[in-house]
Amino acid sequence: MGKPAAYYTELFARLGGLLEGFGTVPETRAVAEAAVAANPWFTLSDVVFSVDAVRRNMLDAAVSARWLSYYGANERTVRSRVAVIMAGNIPLVGLSDLLCVVASDCIPYIKMSSKDSVLMEYVVGLLCGLAPGIRVERYVPEKRYDAAIATGSDNTGRYFHALFDGIPSIIRGSRSSVALLTGEETDGELHALGRDIFRYSGLGCRNVSLVFIPLDYDLARFVRAVAPPEEAVNPKYRNNYRSLRARLRAAGEDFYDGGTFVVTVGDRFSVSLSNIVAFRYDRAEEVYGWLEANDGAVQCVVGRDVVHPRAVGFGAAQMPWPWDYPDGTDVMAFLRALPEPGSR
Structure with missing residues (x-):
């Protein structure tokens, strides 16, 4: 059993307690600074925000009790070995998968991304220190596993499908997020949307990069309202913006200049990081038709009263709950349904 x-x-709550105030005392400040030094796309504020969001939204005792109550008692008698290949595009992006594997009483074999190894090493160390009986092993390619959870790009996704062929697996590729505006949003809601767009320099799958707007929507107001403070913009993101702006100008293409980002009008996700796409729509049916046709490319949908299984409110995209599973695939249900090792 x-x-x-x-x-x-209780374990997760104790871990959350150890992470309280992360970045405000010398020891954890040094960890945060080391994480930024290892990955220049990370900023100190993003690292601190990420840890606090995890602490509040995933490790809180009431939250995890509610989450785990959905799955009933764990009847597993033999612990499955689960390979967990983590992305590193944003801080602690792989932690939710690790928590799922641990809470399912399976053994995680983790491969951290070099882009996020400092922070993950620190949190994993705290977790194992709290409960020495919790096994968190390192992924070894030659080892046989009972299941796998792997996150990466569309290209690495194809590799993972081949690598883990023959065992139950969750393979994730690239996704982006969208927002649905009606024109009735307050300035406060648009400011919050700005955080959904620009937190983590737009690198996360939950970052909004396409916004649905009515035909007569004032895009200039949108640009003003969502623009982040210039001092909060990562220099690498700003350089990306300057390069994109120069290319658009040279090509004679129309765009709105936000000072650290551009907005263009279109009907698909941009391949450029600092480019927010505005999709003008006439009827809500157009939006929901697009969402259905492009479901495999969308992570979440931000807005007010949006009808969608992965809908979130303004400002909440980067603060997922444990049950906000990537791609809508219930990781806990997947793990609980695994056949016990030796039974296949």
Whole structure:
């Protein structure tokens, strides 16, 4: 029999307690600074925000108790070995998968991204220090696994499908997020949307990069309202913006200049990081038709009263709950349904 849900609820809450105030004392400030030094796309504010969001939205005792209550008792008698290949585009992006594997009483074999190894090493070290009986192993390609969870780009996704062929797996590729505006949004809601767009320099799958707007929507107001403070913009993102702006000008293409980003009008995600695409629509049916046709490319949909299984409110895209599974695939249900090792 696996450990009861209450065990993991308490464990995660204790981990969250250790992460409280992360970045405000010399020890954790040094960890945050080391994470930024290892990956220049990370900023200190993003690293601190990420840790706090995890602490509040995933490790809180009431939250994890609610989350784990959805799955009932764990009847597993033999622990499955689960390979977990983590992305590193934003801080602690792989932690939710690790928590799922641990809470399912399986053994995670993790491969951290070099882009996010400093922060992940620190948090994994805290977790294992709290519960020495929790096994968190390192991924070894030659080892046989019972299941796999792998996150990467569309190209690496094809590699992972071949690598883990023959065992149950969750393979994730590239996705982006969208927002649906009606023209009735307050300035406060648009400011919050700006955080959904620019947090983590737009690198996360939950970052909004395409915005649906009515035909007569004032894009100049949108640009003013969502623009981040210039001092908060990562220099690498600003350089990306300057390069894109120069290319658009040279090509004679129309765009709105936000000072650190550009907005162009179109009907598909941009391949350029600092480019927000505005999709003008006449009827809501157009939007929902697009969302259905492009479901495999969309992570979440930001807006007010949006009808969508992965809808979130303004400003909440970068603060997922444990049950906000990437791509809408229930990781806990996947792990609980694994056949016990030796039974296949």
